[in-house]
Amino acid sequence: MSAQPLSGAHLVCAALRHAGVDCVFGLPGTQTVNLYEALRTSSLRSIVATHELSAAMMANGYYRSSGRVAALLTIPGPGFTWALTGLAEAALDSAALLHITTQPPQVLGRRFQLQALDQGAIAAALTKTRHQIDHADEVASVLAIAHAQAGAGEPGPVLVQVAREALRESAPMPATTPAPQASASVDAVVIDQVMATLAQARRCVLLLGQGCAGAAEPATRLAETLSAAVVTTTSGRGVVAEDHPLSLGFELGGNECATLNALIEASDLVLAIGCKFSHNGSRGFELKIAQDKLIQVDAAAEVLGANYPARQLVCADAHAFLSALMARLDDGVGHGGFSADQIARWRARARAESQRHRVEPRIHGVPSGQPQAFFDALRRVLPRHACLVTDSGQHQGLARHHFRVNCPRGLIVPTNLQSMGFGISAAIGACLADPTRPVVALIGDGGLAMSGLELLTAVRERLRLTVIVFVDGAYGLIRMQQLATSGHVYDTEFSGPDLASFAMSIGAAHVRLDGDADATLSGAIAAPGVTLVEVRVGDTVPMHWLRTKSVARGLLGSRWRAWLRRRRG
Template sequence: MKIDGAKAVALILKKLGVNNIWGIPGARTLSLYNEIHCVGIDTTLVTNELSAAFMADGYYRVSGKPGVCIAIPGPGLTNMLTGIAEAFLDSSAMLVITVNPKKNRQSFYIHDIPQLEIVKPVVKKAVAISSISQINELFEAYNFSCKEEPGPVVVEIGSQVMDQEIEELELVPEVFPAPMSITKEAVTKIVQYIGEARQVGIYAGRGCVGAGGELLEISKILSAPIATTISGRGVVPEDYELSTGYGFGLTGSPAAYRVFKNCDLILAIGTKFSEMATGGWGLKFNNMIHIDAAKDNLDKNYSSLFSVQADAQNALKELNKSLSGVKRTVNVKAIEEIKKFKTGHAAKIGKKQNNGSLHPARFLQELRRCLPRDAIISTDVGYHQLWSLSDFEVFDPQTYLTPADYQAMGFGIPAAIGAAMAKPDKKVVCICGDGGFLISGFELLTAIREKINLSVFVFNDGALGLIKGLQETLYNKDVSVNLNNPGLEHLANSLGVKYFRISDEMNLKETLGKVLANKGVNLVDCKVVYDELPRYIKGSIRNSWDQTPLSKKMSILYRYVKCRL
């Protein structure tokens, strides 16, 4: 049976197992939306296409399936561009479908811009489908988004293709390639280096999602501590006795910073050593073995003794087989040190004076205690994000969603919505600053329309707090950072969501219990006070200072003193 191009696209998406698509329909995508509805795929209307990309990103991060968006040509696609770039730098699989508005040789069509040229720098691949004979490339585009290092793929379909016809039997899915395995020679080499090392430390990134069991096994075989990147949090439970939490430099957890000093070999798996993960490339170590699914990530920023391109789970399985007979003595000292530093940090936060305000660290620790272990938390960008690194433990993979390497504000709420749609049985919460809330807060309407259970905690300090803090530290003044926030209670009432207010730590546990027990969408106004810098900021400032030339240091010190005279 012959079908037109719009029907072919819908059937291909159905064959790929796509069950939801995010976007805003327009005149150029009418036929696509109609056929997608006819084949039984749900579509989610968003308030802004930026949020559509963030929702697709959040969906992928918790499900492992590429999120799919449809953008009208021109403004729809450019509105999505920031979300696409976040997915690109954070290694999230995403398929974005748009339309080329041109139908013939005439010029100055509505929405007509060089779309693929604009997106090429921030996508894994940009695909132009100008004939119905190319329509099977949509299978390849979807699969390519999650091949090796995941990332976004944009497909532009010509307007004329929607009206062209093809036999339905010609829609043939591409066979998805198996993850890249590791060679025996590479395994032998790595085992040799491990055997020569006194103490191995494991540094696991987001590429280790799905390899948590193998990570725990190799950690127990080698009695090796495990630190993760920010995006890799949860690949092993952070209450595992040899888990030190995120990072292992000055920006990392205190336990990681101390314990990894004793490691003479780092086994880095599924990580690319980005600026955010390393606190501005402040990690210090002697020797490293680097395993990653993307060849381009190997030996960048940090050189290795040995590097190999391979899927993390496959590589770890083979390494565990080869290491199974050489189990090392339990590293009691490391276990005790990790426990000591974790306990010490919790006690330090617990001793902070309660002066009638809400401290972000204490709030986050109580929120963690009130949530199930497998709850999903999404953050935005700012102080709250950095406090969550040190004071919100993560126990399960794919449950900590944060815009790590592009740091795009507005991510938190839509990503949480995408996550909740992927995992409706899980408890999902979002923490965001008031600046991030002003960007994507109206997506609460989307959450209501989709009947999602979601609690959004807005850290409301009336400013772009992180930037304000840095301005005051460096220049002794603030510029263009103070917000004129709406009354969140009135806003909540107008949107039809339940409003809660937390202004201090009195009855914090009881209030959080009420919020989390309430179904539907909850907006929680948290009157936090930032009276100190989070550990990540302190560490990154130190790393930056250590890397600054002497002449530049003198200039900074001169400016610092001058601003205070």
């Protein structure tokens, strides 16, 4: 590092590059003019979003698809507050994010000052830690620490407030800055204890979460060595490829919880790695695991035993733990396991359970209109290493149920906050994290109304991005819930733009799925630039029955209540 004095703004850029950051998301403003001038001459790639919420979602998608931290840059006040939902999504998604904002100006002795918010207090519940930089000579060390904190343990957002004066001041870049902490080795005694438990277990279930995303190879080898049944959280999908014979092919957040509980009951041991057992990671805590059957491994001490007590809790990075375990594990340990035929039967049982009461819309342009046919076509035309990013809505549930994920970080959804408007922005982040990887965003027309103009960013940055839009003229999931509850629809239907005209106006291509799904989807994915794929979605007979049954219940109920009143009167 150079000892030549640099402005605080240039020190921010240099410190980010030194930490390994190569992409920043945000919008310039009056308070960050100096910072953006420094960005102009730096090697960092700066992405200007339509607003700060989108920028935060881009940083989320960047991390979730790559495991690398991106920076979010905002002005104080409105820029900071507009990013808050993005911070909340990152916090609940366990997505590392470094949020750098400037401090609101303060004039001593004056009240009612411009953009006078206690930003640290506001962000306290949404961030892991908060830092303040008052002088330029603090920039390098504080940003190095903040970057490390964002990705350590349970990943999440970290806030750094920089005084405007610190961006203008000059200071030398220190010769050394705090080095990133390497993953600690796993205590041999801990491995011995896990080995002893595995030696007594004949049938083991592996529950894998997002914490295993960087450990797919040793996780797969462990499953094969133990002949273990593999189940994942939503964010852990693809850690073991879902076409692997040992993969159950469904997630902890799905509708197959009764089957999963039966599988766990039939097993001797559950080894949960990189899984915090959140609400969506345990089917609303319906998952049942006896304490004496569970070993939980996680890099974050605060999640161990938080929701499910275990016979053994191991605080360790997933890759370090699995590598240490596999270095000691003989093929003979476990003596048994599940056969491929047994896994296939459990898989079929889970599928039957999930389909039993499932009501799905009709997808136009595919055989029989079944969502399964659409997602099978999408899986056929996408490379194994491709990434599918969804928004929040009915389409997400369909994708999670029908789409098979065959690589780690191959499915990205807003998990425990479920923000609409996530999909396009997160997909842009995923494209920027690895431009060679095909990325598909799947959204509804409600999500398009919220975030569609963010496609201007994708076009401007010359990204190759396929955006599939399910068009039903409604907030489909909420509409279906209304039909199931009362038989009536209210405030959930709307009209949207002509997608062909919209795409043309922003410089994107447009196709509509009308027949050959494989040809339409493969052509869109292979095309350069941004392509919108319009997919019409409609009601099915079971959806019409939902309305009929709910209306009938309401009518019968009102007549029954009227009859009781007459009897009592």
